[in-house]
Amino acid sequence: TPRVVILISGGGSNMTAIADQVSAGMIDAEVAAVICNNPEAAGLQKARDRNIPTDVVDHRQFASREDFDRALMASIDSFEPDLVVLAGFMRILTAEFVNRYEGHMINIHPSLLPKYQGLHTHQRAIDACDTQHGVTVHFVTEVLDDGPNIIQAVVPIFDGDDAATLQKRVQQQEHVIFPIAVKWFVEGRLRMVKNAAELDGNKLPSTGLQ
Numbered sequence: 001t002p003r004v005v006i007l008i009s010g011g012g013s014n015m016t017a018i019a020d021q022v023s024a025g026m027i028d029a030e031v032a033a034v035i036c037n038n039p040e041a042a043g044l045q046k047a048r049d050r051n052i053p054t055d056v057v058d059h060r061q062f063a064s065r066e067d068f069d070r071a072l073m074a075s076i077d078s079f080e081p082d083l084v085v086l087a088g089f090m091r092i093l094t095a096e097f098v099n100r101y102e103g104h105m106i107n108i109h110p111s112l113l114p115k116y117q118g119l120h121t122h123q124r125a126i127d128a129c130d131t132q133h134g135v136t137v138h139f140v141t142e143v144l145d146d147g148p149n150i151i152q153a154v155v156p157i158f159d160g161d162d163a164a165t166l167q168k169r170v171q172q173q174e175h176v177i178f179p180i181a182v183k184w185f186v187e188g189r190l191r192m193v194k195n196a197a198e199l200d201g202n203k204l205p206s207t208g209l210q
């Protein structure tokens with residue numbers, strides 16, 4: 001059974017969306033561990049409630065990004081994952097880290113990449129008067145919030161939306177598309193080949209729906 005390690009920093013709603021599909025038998029995988037950089041994160045308790053092994057690697061205990069990433073790699077590797085899932089993991093990763101899991105690590109980013117890399121994506125989409133926004137699951141490569149797109153979902157932006165209402169609408173779609181990407185990967189249907197994502201051997205569009 002393919003082993004999945006999920007990295008979180010916060011509430012863990014994407015982690016539970018994936019873990020609950022695994023428990024329900026909809027995804028044939030094992031959530032080998034949930035690893036978190038923040039000992040206070042609410043998601044840790046949600047993992048414990050589901051009897052998923054957890055580990056905390058607190059970035060504040062390390063002098064450098066390199067030291068933190070090495071400790072994180074040691075933790076991840078101890079669970080022998082086939083897939084590493086960044087589910088709201090809010091740390092920038094070193095090239096050494098990214099290279100180690102290349103082709104085996106996916107991330108969710110709350111925008112229609114390549115639009116709005118970085119933070120505050122919902123507010124930025126509103127400020128730009130965009131009429132739609134969304135979320136992207138992508139393979140992680142050395143460039144932050146870059147890397148080949150796997151799946152996107154689009155949501156409308158309505159008059160009167162603020163960042164909170166828009167984030168809520170986007171998150172509902174996150175919980176739909178992230179488990180799909182995990183399922184594709186653990187079934188061996190999804191691969192990264194020469195910096196492009198392939199599903200069933202067909203190259204997926206790299207720049208999304210714009």
Ligand code: GAR
Nearest residue numbers: 010011012013014087088108109110
């Ligand atoms: C998610 O909405 C995800 O899109 C975002 O963090 C949230 C975590 O929520 N990720 C990023 O901003 C990555 N730069 P969750 O802990 O409830 O899954």
